[in-house]
Amino acid sequence: MTIEDREERTRCVQTIINIMGSLFPYLRDVNDFKHKLWDHLAIMSDFKLDIDFPYDIVTAETLYTRPETIPYQNYRIHYQHYGKTLERMIERVADYEEGEERTELIRLIANQMKKCFLAWNKEVVDNRKIFEDLRELSNGKLDFTDDSFRLVETKDVLHNKKNKIRKK
Template sequence: MNFDYNTTRNELILAEYGRNVQNMVKYICELPDLQERNRYAQAVIDLMGFLNPHLRDVADFKHKLWDHLHIISGYKIDVDSPYPKPTPEQAAVKPKHIGYPQQKIRFKHYGKTVETLIERAKNTEEPERKAAMVQGIANFMKMAYVTWNKDNVADETILKNLSELSGGELQLEENINLNKVEFKPMVNRSTNNNNRGRSNNNNNGKGRVNNNNNRPQRSNNGKPRH
């Protein structure tokens, strides 16, 4: 008996579509009639879209499916595609490296966003709007500090860091109270459920009444004792 193992089969070009789709594409490539190839190719395109519904969220997903059809065929399929046929050279082109940010963050637990907000607040000319922005930035800084350090922080520390990051241009009154933020660790729900079940069992045990104590005792001759 001959067994067909994956190690002996041809390599899957696009594994997300499976081997059956790849065999269908190979069969289409061998058909002599163009109209028949077009008809079968459209059926395979519909199947590919059904097998990968997440592609429907991609812009111009039909174009992507047709490109994948050509790739699965090894760029050998001859059909009337509604889109330009891709080439192996295009697939070999690597995307440009986007690079890593070179900007230095002074206080990493506040993040780059806080520094950006501070710069916008410094450039704001309206006094009331500027004061509201500074208050909001300070509250956000306190929340970020507690999130990363898992401990409470004094308002004086936040006001000092705000002054340092803004070069002394943004100030808040020293006696101002920022929003209260506390670090709350994650609670294991399964532990709570187990404890809840135990407490219910204990309550049920305490709430039960021993009916045997209320029954009248009988003597050996069967008459009840009083």
């Protein structure tokens, strides 16, 4: 920035780029490595370098622009520990015709509900609580008792979780 001759300034900057590249030799195989170095130099100089850049460099406007906000849905999750995905699955299965496929899906969903509940609350959960929540989330369409399904045991879920932690 203080060198008056533009060609001299460009040669000095080229030397700086070569030094920057030699500091990270393992990155030379990365696509656009030199281009990234020139972008970094422009950013470090606060975009005030008056030289001939060999690449189109990033501009301050594109670098500092905020991304568009993501429009979030404003729906209420009845039980946050189950999540919206399980709620949607329950709604879909509630409309299935009676049959073996529906029964198996309900069993899988109820077991997943129990696992989610135990991840949120590590204490013992009663299967009746899971079936009550299932009934409530399906608006009464899925009404089961403890006797109709055998859910995974609480100790098995908690024990598997401990084993996964130990393996890490």
